[in-house]
Amino acid sequence: MDIDSPVLSATGLLRFQELRGDAINAVTERFYSSHESIYAQYGQRGRDACREDLAFHLDFMRPVLEFGLIQPMVDYLRWLSSVLITRDIPSEHLALSLEWFAEFFADHMQGTDAQAVAQALHTIQERYEEADQAPPAIYAKMPEPWPESATFESALLAGDRRSAASLLGRCLEEGRGLVDVELHMIQPALYGIGRKWQRNEVTVVQEHLATAISQAVMTDGLLQSTVPAANGSRIVLACVEGNHHAVGLQMVADAYQLAGWEVQYLGANVPTNALLQHIAQYQPDLLGLSVSFAQQLRVVKDIMSRMTQTFGNARPPVIIGGLAINQFDPLVGQLGADASSPDARSAVDSGSQFALASGSG
Numbered sequence: 001m002d003i004d005s006p007v008l009s010a011t012g013l014l015r016f017q018e019l020r021g022d023a024i025n026a027v028t029e030r031f032y033s034s035h036e037s038i039y040a041q042y043g044q045r046g047r048d049a050c051r052e053d054l055a056f057h058l059d060f061m062r063p064v065l066e067f068g069l070i071q072p073m074v075d076y077l078r079w080l081s082s083v084l085i086t087r088d089i090p091s092e093h094l095a096l097s098l099e100w101f102a103e104f105f106a107d108h109m110q111g112t113d114a115q116a117v118a119q120a121l122h123t124i125q126e127r128y129e130e131a132d133q134a135p136p137a138i139y140a141k142m143p144e145p146w147p148e149s150a151t152f153e154s155a156l157l158a159g160d161r162r163s164a165a166s167l168l169g170r171c172l173e174e175g176r177g178l179v180d181v182e183l184h185m186i187q188p189a190l191y192g193i194g195r196k197w198q199r200n201e202v203t204v205v206q207e208h209l210a211t212a213i214s215q216a217v218m219t220d221g222l223l224q225s226t227v228p229a230a231n232g233s234r235i236v237l238a239c240v241e242g243n244h245h246a247v248g249l250q251m252v253a254d255a256y257q258l259a260g261w262e263v264q265y266l267g268a269n270v271p272t273n274a275l276l277q278h279i280a281q282y283q284p285d286l287l288g289l290s291v292s293f294a295q296q297l298r299v300v301k302d303i304m305s306r307m308t309q310t311f312g313n314a315r316p317p318v319i320i321g322g323l324a325i326n327q328f329d330p331l332v333g334q335l336g337a338d339a340s341s342p343d344a345r346s347a348v349d350s351g352s353q354f355a356l357a358s359g360s361g
Contacts, residue, residue, distance in 0.1 A: 012113035063294040072294035086200035098125040145188035153189035156210035231260035237288040238270040240299040249290040255344035291322040304336030
């Protein structure tokens with residue numbers, strides 16, 4: 001794991017957040033004053049988009065400064081560069097934005113905090129500029145796609161739910177379990193569509209429709225599957241507050257249900273306060289949290305801290321997963337969680353170990 005960037009104190013993080021809006025404004029205006037011939041053609045919409053992109057830069061900077069994680073921001077910048085190129089927007093200005101942010105924070109923060117922010121931004125810029133065009137490391141953990149995955153992807157892009165459902169049904173009839181179908185057919189198809197959107201080959205509507213069809217087909221598949229008798233273990237599954245990507249967590253929910261667990265799947269963007277109240281009332285044997293982006297890691301850290309304060313040693317074990325976790329397994333201990341998992345099947349394996357240890361399963 002790449003934790004080699006200096007981290008800020010709590011006071012430094014607070015100051016960084018206080019300066020966030022001013023930093024975005026300053027760098028936006030600097031782009032428009034220095035490169036007016038490029039940016040003026042986009043009008044107010046372009047200015048708003050510039051501010052939005054710069055805001056995301058600082059969102060990804062937060063875990064760099066809190067946890068020392070450089071690579072997620074480098075991967076984000078590589079992704080954004082490919083998006084900008086396909087949309088005829090000058091991607092070379094990404095590195096320039098990092099330089100200007102470094103100058104801003106060096107001028108508006110003090111001492112070691114100012115040095116830490118500037119150093120982190122310079123390191124990110126260097127690694128971004130050195131990065132090759134290979135896919136991000138996250139794709140190395142992608143389950144091996146079945147041949148049917150390409151056909152399923154085509155059905156999704158065509159908005160053809162009937163064909164997608166039929167393909168899943170045939171796989172189940174052949175004796176392939178739903179968990180394997182989701183891992184080796186549906187998940188690779190969705191990743192493929194995400195890459196096509198990145199290259200501007202599909203629309204946002206197509207991507208959203210593909211997600212909706214996949215979730216519906218997965219529900220159909222669960223209804224067609226034989227659910228075993230309850231094993232006595234209970235799990236709550238939730239996307240942390242701010243995480244709106246729930247397909248992977250639905251796969252985990254299906255896997256646990258097919259393993260005999262009593263599953264409460266709370267879905268996307270679950271507010272922390274509501275989640276903690278539900279845990280107190282339901283008292284699950286295990287909590288599973290999904291984290292898509294590095295900036296959501298602090299939500300996990302907050303949840304773990306508050307659970308420890310509220311429940312002490314009686315808190316349920318916590319397993320975390322999602323794109324933000326899969327590359328950085330050692331973060332589990334730093335966040336206070338008990339385990340991590342890159343996919344639905346391994347998540348159930350981890351849960352089973354906790355259940356055996358507690359005697360609940």
